[in-house]
Amino acid sequence: MPEETVIAVEGLHKSIRNGSRTVSILKGIDFSVPRGQFVAIMGSSGSGKSTLLGLLAGLDTPTSGNVHLNGTAISYLPEDRLAKVRGRTVGFVFQSYQLVPTLTALENVLLPYELNADDASFAVGLERAKQLLENVGLGDRMDHYPIQLSGGEQQRVALARAFILQPPIVLADEPTGNLDTANGSHVLELLLDLNRKEGTTLVLVTHDPVLAGYADRRIVLRDGLVVSDERSERAAELVR
Ligand SMILES: Nc1ncnc2c1ncn2[C@@H]1O[C@H](COP(=O)(O)OP(=O)(O)O)[C@@H](O)[C@H]1O
Ligand SMILES: [Mg+2]
Numbered sequence: 001m002p003e004e005t006v007i008a009v010e011g012l013h014k015s016i017r018n019g020s021r022t023v024s025i026l027k028g029i030d031f032s033v034p035r036g037q038f039v040a041i042m043g044s045s046g047s048g049k050s051t052l053l054g055l056l057a058g059l060d061t062p063t064s065g066n067v068h069l070n071g072t073a074i075s076y077l078p079e080d081r082l083a084k085v086r087g088r089t090v091g092f093v094f095q096s097y098q099l100v101p102t103l104t105a106l107e108n109v110l111l112p113y114e115l116n117a118d119d120a121s122f123a124v125g126l127e128r129a130k131q132l133l134e135n136v137g138l139g140d141r142m143d144h145y146p147i148q149l150s151g152g153e154q155q156r157v158a159l160a161r162a163f164i165l166q167p168p169i170v171l172a173d174e175p176t177g178n179l180d181t182a183n184g185s186h187v188l189e190l191l192l193d194l195n196r197k198e199g200t201t202l203v204l205v206t207h208d209p210v211l212a213g214y215a216d217r218r219i220v221l222r223d224g225l226v227v228s229d230e231r232s233e234r235a236a237e238l239v240r
Helices: 049-056 079-089 105-116 122-135 151-163 181-198
Strands: 005-018 021-034 038-042 064-069 090-093 169-173 201-205 217-222 225-231
Touching: 005 049, 005 201, 021 049, 021 201, 021 225, 038 049, 038 181, 049 064, 049 169, 049 201, 079 105, 090 151, 105 122, 105 151, 122 151, 151 169, 151 181, 169 181, 181 201
Parallel strands: 038 201, 038 217, 090 169, 169 201
Antiparallel strands: 005 021, 005 064, 217 225
């Protein structure tokens, strides 16, 4: 049986007008990702990684080309339909966490559930949010506001939030970038665990070659183009 493709990227270009100049950020990207694969996106700063990830999530519109998530072409959908597909399909972990400052950790994790779950039952969502916060080691911090949490703790809240709707795809932009080694390997462990247990497809932007070593596949961008795309056995054990 052929592998099921969950992400397909076709001829993706992104340009931005900067005054009278047009800056070309992505110059034709094509790849597809089968279900359950863990892909690391690498490349130096400015190579287009965050732009690509934003397009994969439907947070941004390409200049040309398209992104298909589970067979649906998302890039030019009207915002209401896009929001529905995104809510059901993608969990996103931003480099800068993007927690809502006026909500507690628990309320932040619950928010996408309240906005998107088809079967939104507050009790079910609440149980799941609590369990996820337990899983990321924040069982005793649920009522804290973001400002009362360290960077590592905020990142773990963002991670729990990305998983609240049990998305088939999780996209993460340097999720360990601002963390120390211990917190970084904890976050990686959580991602790998969800990838294994729930078959979640992971696309992770990272600078860290050690972290990328745990991926099934490494796609390297340079100046808006894929310059290398290689698969390998993932490192068997997480070394701390
Ligand atoms: N809104 C924007 N306006 C102008 N240039 C941008 C904008 N967003 C990104 N860029 C430029 O596009 C390039 C790629 O950015 P980005 O995708 O953030 O790279 P990376 O995540 O790999 O560091 C950079 O040169 C950046 O300065
Ligand atoms: Mg970036």
